[in-house]
Amino acid sequence: MNHSIYLAWNYLKYHWGKTLLLVFAISMVIFIPTALNLFANRGSERMMARAVTTPLLAGSKGSATDLTLSSLYFRDPGIPPLEYHEVKAIEQEGLATAIPLHINYRVKTQPIIGTSNQYFGFRNTQFREGRPMAVLGECVLGAVAAEVLGAEVGDAVISSPAGAFDVAGSFPLKMTVVGVLEQTNTPDDDAVFTDIKTTWVISGKAHGHDDLTTVTSDSLLLSRTDSIAVASKAVLSYTEITPENINSFHFHGNPDSYPVNAVIAVPKDKKSELILRGRYETQGDNVQIVVPELVVEELLETVVSIKEILTLAAVSIGLATLVITLLVFSLSIRLRKKEIQTLRYIGAARGRITAVLSLEILLVFALSLLLTLTYLLVIAILGIPLLEKLIH
Amino acid sequence: MISCRDVRFSYTADFSLEIDHLEIGKGNRVAVTGASGCGKTTFIKLLAGILRPDSGKIFLNDLDMTTYSMAELQDLRIVKTGLVFQEFELLDYLRVIDNVTLPLRINPVLKFGQEHRQRALELLDAVGLRDKSKRYPGQLSQGERQRVAVCRSMIATPEILLCDEPTANLDAKNRDAILRLIFDYCDTFKATLVLVTHDREIVSAFDQQIDLSTYSFNRNSKTDES
Numbered sequence: 001m002n003h004s005i006y007l008a009w010n011y012l013k014y015h016w017g018k019t020l021l022l023v024f025a026i027s028m029v030i031f032i033p034t035a036l037n038l039f040a041n042r043g044s045e046r047m048m049a050r051a052v053t054t055p056l057l058a059g060s061k062g063s064a065t066d067l068t069l070s071s072l073y074f075r076d077p078g079i080p081p082l083e084y085h086e087v088k089a090i091e092q093e094g095l096a097t098a099i100p101l102h103i104n105y106r107v108k109t110q111p112i113i114g115t116s117n118q119y120f121g122f123r124n125t126q127f128r129e130g131r132p133m134a135v136l137g138e139c140v141l142g143a144v145a146a147e148v149l150g151a152e153v154g155d156a157v158i159s160s161p162a163g164a165f166d167v168a169g170s171f172p173l174k175m176t177v178v179g180v181l182e183q184t185n186t187p188d189d190d191a192v193f194t195d196i197k198t199t200w201v202i203s204g205k206a207h208g209h210d211d212l213t214t215v216t217s218d219s220l221l222l223s224r225t226d227s228i229a230v231a232s233k234a235v236l237s238y239t240e241i242t243p244e245n246i247n248s249f250h251f252h253g254n255p256d257s258y259p260v261n262a263v264i265a266v267p268k269d270k271k272s273e274l275i276l277r278g279r280y281e282t283q284g285d286n287v288q289i290v291v292p293e294l295v296v297e298e299l300l301e302t303v304v305s306i307k308e309i310l311t312l313a314a315v316s317i318g319l320a321t322l323v324i325t326l327l328v329f330s331l332s333i334r335l336r337k338k339e340i341q342t343l344r345y346i347g348a349a350r351g352r353i354t355a356v357l358s359l360e361i362l363l364v365f366a367l368s369l370l371l372t373l374t375y376l377l378v379i380a381i382l383g384i385p386l387l388e389k390l391i392h
Numbered sequence: 393m394i395s396c397r398d399v400r401f402s403y404t405a406d407f408s409l410e411i412d413h414l415e416i417g418k419g420n421r422v423a424v425t426g427a428s429g430c431g432k433t434t435f436i437k438l439l440a441g442i443l444r445p446d447s448g449k450i451f452l453n454d455l456d457m458t459t460y461s462m463a464e465l466q467d468l469r470i471v472k473t474g475l476v477f478q479e480f481e482l483l484d485y486l487r488v489i490d491n492v493t494l495p496l497r498i499n500p501v502l503k504f505g506q507e508h509r510q511r512a513l514e515l516l517d518a519v520g521l522r523d524k525s526k527r528y529p530g531q532l533s534q535g536e537r538q539r540v541a542v543c544r545s546m547i548a549t550p551e552i553l554l555c556d557e558p559t560a561n562l563d564a565k566n567r568d569a570i571l572r573l574i575f576d577y578c579d580t581f582k583a584t585l586v587l588v589t590h591d592r593e594i595v596s597a598f599d600q601q602i603d604l605s606t607y608s609f610n611r612n613s614k615t616d617e618s
Contacts (some may be wrong), residue, residue: 003497003504007486014485044617302424342481345442346544347470348498 004352008359017363022325026368029321031375033314038379044300050186050294053123055273056265058082058090058098058280058289067288071262071310073187074103074111081259082244084196086287088256090265095272097122099264107175108159110145114199118180124186129153130179136201136249137241139175139194143183148190151177156240159190159202173202174240200258201241201388206251246352265289329361363382393418394439394552394584399448401431401438408603411448416600418551421578421585423598426605432588435604436556439475439586452552467522470499474545478557478573480537482529482544489525492516492543502548515543519573535566542570546577553578555587559594568579571597 012019017027059067065145066078068166081102090098099122104116117132120140122276128151133140141151151157152246160171176196183189200206241249267273280289343353394416397504402408409431416422424432437443438450441457442465450457452472460468463535469475482491495501496504516522519539521532529537536556545553553574559567571594587598595601 007497010490011485138479339483342477342483343498344466345440345477345481346475346495346498347466347473347501349466349500352498352500 004355004359005363007356011356011360012363015027018328019367022328022364023367023371025321026053026325026365027371027375029314029318029366030031030158030345030372033311033318035379036307036310036314038305038376044303046185047296048293051292054264054275054292054331055267056096056289057292058086058263058265058287059261061286061288064288064290064295067262067290067298068299070103070319071101071264072292072296074113074191077103077261078197081261082263083256083258084258085256087260087263090276091115095276096265096267099266100196100260101262101264102196102259102260103261105159105199105202107145107149107192110142110148110190110192112139112159112199112202113193114196115193119193119264122264123186125184125186125188126182128180128182132179133193133195133198134178134197135241137173137175137244138178139192139198140179140181141177142181142189142191142193144189144191146177146180149192152180153177172239173198177260196260198241200251200255201249203259205253205255205258222375243362323365329357333357358382393451393453394586395449395451397440397449399445399450401434401440401445403434405562407431409438411435414602416435416584416586418584419578419582420600421575422597422600422602423595424586424588424602424604425590425592425595426603430602430605433556435602436475436554436588437584438498439552440475458463462523465549467499467501470501470548472550473482473552473554474548474550476538476541476545476555476558477555478560480529480541482537482540484529484618487526487528488516488521488532488540489513491529491540495546495548496561509545512543513547516540518576519543519569530545535562535569538562538570539573542573547570549581550582550583552584552586555585557590559589567591567594 051068054072057067057071059071059077060082062079069075070077070079084100087098087100090096097118099118100114100115102208103111105112105114117124120132127140128143130140139157141149141157146152149157153178156174157177159175174193175198181188181193197206265276267276277289277291280287340353344350394414396411396414398413399411401410407429422433426432434443438445441450441460445458448458451466455468457465457468467560483494486494489509489512492515493504493508496502496508509614512527513522516525519542521536521539521543524536526533529540532540538561542558545555553573559570562570574585574587575597577583585598588597
């Protein structure tokens, strides 16, 4: 056997160009469907893990998929917002803890998530440094967001306008970083968390400015009576919330009507969950409540179908490549007829010639397999984090 | 001792080789001559057991080769005979040293050992190719390649050397070197030599000459011992 391997190996080594080409082609044929499966499975696992740990989501009626994806992965919401009183409504009856999510704004490319400090406990997120938000204008960064923004505790980050022509639609608010989260390899890593009220400040629903009762400049006032002072456009809102100006921040209108994109509802128990689901399913108003696990499961069924089609295509290509490879070997044996004849003439056992030729094929497949494993190892080291980023 | 009795072989209706009686003594040097197409190569293949005669008997040291299976003939061939071809037939993907030791790697009847590697180097040394033992055949000249082929035929120390026009593609200098090498081997190991040649100049160096075109081509054969 050693001699057969020696001869087979020498043949492959001498014809290294042909060997490499075959090894590369075969390895790609094995690698593509394997990697596809690996990626799809890993992606599905990640998506499912996030969905499974989120019991219920409430949002405006519309696409359950949009609601789930925007709430779990902090994508731009595709459905209109709820009013804040819905958060209170869920909590009022003691059936569940309601965690609001406001997802409209960004700091550069990182999404600003307006929520409550309960979110960190719910996601079981640890603080790498610092603490949760305590007052208006404070924020906590996910691990990746901190890295991307180059910010740490004590630094400040500024919210970006939602669009180039939205200068008046959202205020660029300077927020103080008070905490940085441990990396979790979830979308939380990319987020800038702040209190939901701070996002309302960004949206202009709340603001702070100089106390008009003490203003002396007439240019800042349109009119003044004993009880009312009407400000002119010259009165500027503060762009940073500081201990000195925090008391001047106030909300206009009823905060119950302020926007919330989604509500994570964490029921007290299974019974509470069923009551909650039943209520929103029968009420028929503008609110829907979904089970993210079921929504993601449905979504993944589509992904699995696509994966199966792709796998089928890859397997078909693989079979074709296999046939071509065998054809190459069979043609090669024909071309080597004289060499085989010489071996027989000088006394080679028939089994030995067959063994050498078979080992050449086996070695090519073994090398292909080795190369495939190398690809997969590289993918596991470099590709999976990349995939996780994509999933985020 | 090689002996042929009433051997008949034909490829087609146009060609047949017939040898009624032929004896080649142990240690003899026999030159096989004849016109192109008269069956010289066929004769060598019959003696080597590569081809089987249609009828008749071929004896190798009193062993009737015609009763052997092809597999047994291969085992017999690799132990008893060394073959040299006109076109050298070296494997291009093996280095010179590996080409020489090839017979020891292709049949389990022979066991490859370190001593064979040493012997291969000695053979290459004897033909002036030791320093080229790591090269591939494609990096050698015609004469050098034929010397490697001759070394390969000798590696298992066979009793019989069967050479099919080994000097046909060589110049006079290389021809003489190859013949000297083959003759030296036969002298040292008392080996029998059957060598096909067109070269009339070298025939006188042999103990015996068989002219196949005179005796065998589509005729009743006879043996001619010179």
